[in-house]
Amino acid sequence: MLLSDCYSWAKQVFGLAKLGDPRRTRRLVTLATSLAQHTGLSIVKSSQSTAEVEGAYRLIRNPSVLPEAIAEAGFIATAEEATRHPVLLALEDTTTISFSHRTASDTLGHTAPGRHTRGLLVHSVLLYAPDKAQMVGLIEQQRWSRDIVTYGKKHQRKKRPYEEKESYKWQKASEQMASRLGDTQSRVISVCDREADIWQYLDYKVRQGQRFVIRAAHDRCLEEGSLFDLPTTLSQAGSHTLSVLQKGGRAARQVKMFISYSPVELKHPYGSEKRLPMTYICCREEAESGACWHLLTSEKVESAADARVIVSYYERRWLIEEYHKAWKSGGARVEQLRMQTRDNLERMIVVLSFVAVRVLALRQGGLGEEKQNESCEQVLSPIEWKLLWVKQEGKELPKKAPNLKWAYLSLAKMGHWHDSKRTGRAGWIVIWEGWFKLQDIVEGYRLAKSLDQEI
CATH class of the missing domain: 1.10.740.10 (Transferase Inhibitor Protein From Tn5; Chain)
Incomplete structure (x- = not known):
């Protein structure tokens, strides 16, 4: 689907969008086709005629066209494509989309770290098929902004219920994804970085029987000792070669990582008798100052080969960061949008979020050995x-x-x-x-x- 011609792709992703009028859906498909054919260009520069430009702007400015309806059409298309794969990785993370033009400041909230920036926070979930090294599509996305008056009140977060915190986004994303995927959810493994190491979220995943690989951020208590001390008591079960990409002043290199693993039961952080059973995997360089990953997973690990597979799943997490680049600056250039209201911005943001998945798939085709x-x-x-x-x-x-x-x-x-x-x-x-x-x-x-x- 992602590597088909632009019109076929746009029709498959947005052709079933419920926008209240079939003419609006056709216009959406036309707009998405133009933006995919001329990735990174504005509506004016990507359109083929004056009539097409006017039609695109009428769609983007129409209050009856809900961003959620545009997104849901794309999510449904992804869910359909997901049924064709035996194993799926749900790669998820949060990013900020910031706008520098002055007119945006009246309709958008602040984004970290400074209160003078304006924009949206976005949490996205990409589905990826590891057996074919193939991007499947975007299955969930949440967009929100922070109220200006709440700036500087982070210290009050412990007083708020879990469901009212931003960290609830992880569980909400899993709930939405499971609702769309149905039985296919059993094939999905959520892959998250340290921000997702939240007790309530881990508890939810275990209770629902949902699969996951999450990098631990907290040295949680076990029945004996703590999580991060566990590697000193475990024997090495094998090794894994990790390709570290060049970044900033850091050179690209091949790193030999040693693996150990063990079943664990995490103790409740606030004294409850509840325990969460899962598997712990440590993947670390021999040098003390080298890289070290503490991974928590729902998957059973009975051999070094099993552990290496889980580590390879976590390595794919960097694709969500590449997606953010493709969306924000590298391909779709969503941060260059100059719409003057939040509603208009969100409609274009959603369309371009799916264009960016296609951009990423095209780029990965030239990078991956499989393609x-x-x-x-x-x-x-x-x-x-x-x-x-x-x-x-x-x-x-x-x-x-x-x-x-x-x-x-x-x-x-x-x-x-x-x-x-x-x-x-x-x-x-x-x-x-x-x-x-x-x-x-x-x-x-x-x-x-x-x-x-x-x-």
Whole structure:
């Protein structure tokens, strides 16, 4: 679904949207198609005609078109696609979408860390099929803002009920996801970072029989000793090679991680007799100052191989961070929106949240070993890859389309990328600079062809 042509993708994702009028649904599909074809561009620049621009703005400004209705259509499409996979990872995290234009300040709340920023907080859940290294789609998303008058009152959070706290978003996301997926939920493993290490959330997952892998943030008490002291009492059960990506001043490297595991029962933090049974996995470098992951999981682990599978699931969590980049700045550029009201912003934010999943899937196709040798026509039209070939290779066209890896690297090079760090991985900015340049070339080619036909 994600790698189909733009119109087929948009129709499958938004074609069943219940917006009160079938004409609005058709307009939504047209808008999503244009935004997917011209990722990162505004409505005006991505539309093909003045009538299309006017229709798109009427849709975005229509108070009868609810952002929740747009999103629900996409969630239903994802739920349908999810039935085709035996195991699914629900990768989830929270991010902030900040807007700098002055008109947004009247309708949006503050975002951390400063009260002078305005925007929304968003919690998203992506479904990913690990057996095929394939993005499945967005299954849940919550959007909210913080009231300006509540700024600086974090110290009062212990007095509020759990259901009224922002941390309740984790449980709410699981509830919504389970409601949409039905029986498919039994195949889903939630993969979360340390922010999700909340007693109430862990209790909910255990009670509901929902599967999870969560990185522990708290050194919780056990019947004897504490969680983070446990590795000193466990024997090593094997090792796992972890690929640490280059980031900032840190060089990319391959790290050998040693694994140990044990069933545990977590004690209640406030003295209750309740215990939560689960499996603990420690994955750490040999050096004391090296990386160390304390993972809690619902999955039974009976061998080092089982433990390595769980660790590999947690490694996929970084894809949700890549999704945020694709959505906010690297592809869909949602933070560049200039709508003047929150309602209009939310409608576009939701549409672009699904466009960003497609962007991520396209980029991962050129990165992942499982996909990089497949045809680049999953991403580029015949005209696009042929013009890219002429521009980058400067030699006779091949008889069949080159692979996805070639397309990924060629677009990056067109965006003036040089693999100076020898990682073979290009950033979002250079990829999309290359993409925009290619679209200019394609547009010029089509214009020249139409002029030739007229002459």
